[in-house]
Amino acid sequence: MKVTIIGLGLIGGSMAIALRKAGLASELIGIDRNPEHARMAIELGLVDKILTEDIALPLSDLVILAIPVNATCAFLPSVLDAVNENATVIDTGSTKNLICKSVVNNPRRGQFVASHPIAGTEYSGPQAAFFGLFEGKTNIICEQEKSSEASLHIAKKIFNILKLKTIFMDPVEHDKHVAYVSHLSHVSSFLLGQTVLDMEKDEKNIFNLAGSGFASTVRLAKSSPDMWAPIFEQNAEYLGQALAEYIMHLQRFQYHLMKREGKELHKMLTKANEIKRVLG
């Protein structure tokens, strides 16, 4: 099976490693508009060769898009146009509604499987890729009824190789849920980082006082703006709701804090502690 991966970063690169290890790809082709990433992907052995899309797409059995969600929306229709009629196309974007909409009337819609493997680290680029990134993580397929049986079969085979647990969801429901569980976490972390940076002009203090708590809470603030700004923008409606609720909770906390109402603060913390039971 000839596999083309568009976007040779953390996600695309880690998929390449797993697919090669599984012996699934007779040839692994890479496409990346960043020449430095393309060069590194070859050097690291992630893919066998770098081709342009006009050459790579028509000869591929499977195309995986692992690029920012705005690029996926812009690029996906022409990818479907360019592949042969037996090829399967999978995306990996962290939003699903606009991506699904971008090909809703495409005659090749059946060849596309809209997917979101929920995995990642705060690092990006080919050098961040590693074997096992997806193991045991959740993958969400949206609009599976719009994918052909053949393409769904291929996609599930790939996700099994990656050891992802696949569930199915409506794209709007998907975007709503990840707004709260994933995207809001990233926003809270980015702006926590900014708040502390603003305050701590003497940077040595950040490092000294970080303990282990700050480091883990702010970890996601190291994530790639190129990847996350488009995700936030595409999910503005639901992320906006989640943010409004988060800010409301913070303000209620601050109200009790300013009034030195220790008992109310204790109540709020105890309620939030419930997350312990849920996450196990």
Add this chain to the structure above:
Amino acid sequence: MKVTIIGLGLIGGSMAIALRKAGLASELIGIDRNPEHARMAIELGLVDKILTEDIALPLSDLVILAIPVNATCAFLPSVLDAVNENATVIDTGSTKNLICKSVVNNPRRGQFVASHPIAGTEYSGPQAAFFGLFEGKTNIICEQEKSSEASLHIAKKIFNILKLKTIFMDPVEHDKHVAYVSHLSHVSSFLLGQTVLDMEKDEKNIFNLAGSGFASTVRLAKSSPDMWAPIFEQNAEYLGQALAEYIMHLQRFQYHLMKREGKELHKMLTKANEIKRVLG
């Protein structure tokens, strides 16, 4: 050296383990107002015996307080009154200004070393204690000029055994810095947990969609309300400032989000990325 530890939780218990291993304590005495914790501390071998304070304090060479900061403020003066005149008393609280103030006019002030070892996990109680908790972490001593040379000497010896790196700071400066770097992280995490709990009535979705990002950002929301509510209350002034700034950043982000200003969002994320360089 007879050592009494008041509060046999994560901090007190982990100190007991390290001091025993170093062979420093000829006797390790525990005090805990929670009989279940006292029983477990004996069972786990953290301390040799449990005594009441009226018996333990006069015979101790070193007393370590590892209890919530409001309890430290309330209890510390009577601890200083009860120990013999050669004993050293150390606290471990995450706020320092009110604790220092609670003994500012105490004739035994010299015997006290105000300390904050910045270490911990989201778990609490004797069963959470482990060897190595403090290794390589930062410890802050406040008002060292108010501690006697003998007591400072003992305290530094203890902190060296725990492999803490000690720095010195004014108590108000301490509270201001930890408000941003530690306390705000905890507030952001607690209320992120609450926001997601509110939204996700179907708890299965939280677990499924958590990926690795949410889990680390919300980790601190599992922390003990008994410990954290008093810290927040005691540091209300500086934590309130930090929170105000955090909320302001979140609202600015939301403004750009609602206007779908991807470039502005990208700019904000890129600025926050700076935390990468600072944390290393």
